Amino acid sequence: MNATNKLGGSQGQRGEKVAAKNTTIQHTADQMIDFINQVIADRSVNRDTIYSDLLENLIQAFHRDQSKSDDSFKVTKDQLFDEMVTMLIAGAENPKNSLCWTLHMIHCNPKAKTKIYEELERLDKDTITCEDLESLPFLLKVYKECVRLFPPAYAFSRKAIEDVDIRGFQIHSGQEVVISPYAIHRNPKYYNNPAEFNPDNFSEKGQKMRPSLAFLPFGAGPRACIGGQFAMNQGHIVLANLLNCFEFEHSVPKKSVKMLPLITLQPSSNFRMFVRRRR
């Protein structure tokens, strides 16, 4: 009797926890939906200032397409909203993960950390700008190496639109094919000791030694990431400024930080760092 009660009790508590989490997720999603709708509405109504950005282009396409009377492709309100959600999520979640992993790996690899600080000290500037990035080549190699080891988009898929034979593998029309940058990035065919952190994988020589698609963090083809090059520059400059001003140190044992493969490859939720100002 007691055991049943105990079991019932703990399942009940778990159920309540899950329900509370779902409510929080729903609340956050609602806030995001409201925010995006508000931005679109404000921009659509208030035409005094014309911005030069993606949202402006989409709004213009939407208004232009309203007057089309034929059946050709039209930008709809739903599409406008979906594009904004994609940009907001794809443009924030993946860079956040890659920055966290890079700060984690820098702290786990003191030699790399010293080399990065040497680069920054040679530059000796309060604020690092795009023009300074070419003076920080080692930091870029470290960033790429961390994206190799922990690709935020660790798997994505494509649906075959017709039967195809890829080196003897028969893929039939309608079948889903999963491509995993994580598996490709850790394939010993392309990287020596693939699980080891080695920024030299991205030296000029290292990069020439393997096919270009052996590094696939942004996908490939017509549906590849539209923010790929931007994301590389963004990561480089954000890391440069963060590390220039602050020192990061784990506040939990390094080894306790695990990979959490959800929609993106995140560090586990215990991931915390102390931040100390250095400049």
Ligand code: HEM
């Ligand atoms: C480290 C950072 C990033 C990584 C690893 C990353 C990765 C990816 C990958 C792998 C895809 C394609 C998935 C597929 O092929 O099915 C993708 C798509 C996309 N990414 Fe990124 N991304 C990053 C940053 C960004 C940024 C900064 C933006 C926007 C400013 C962005 C916008 C998008 C959009 C809009 C798509 C959808 C493209 C389409 O469906 O045609 N991403 N991203």
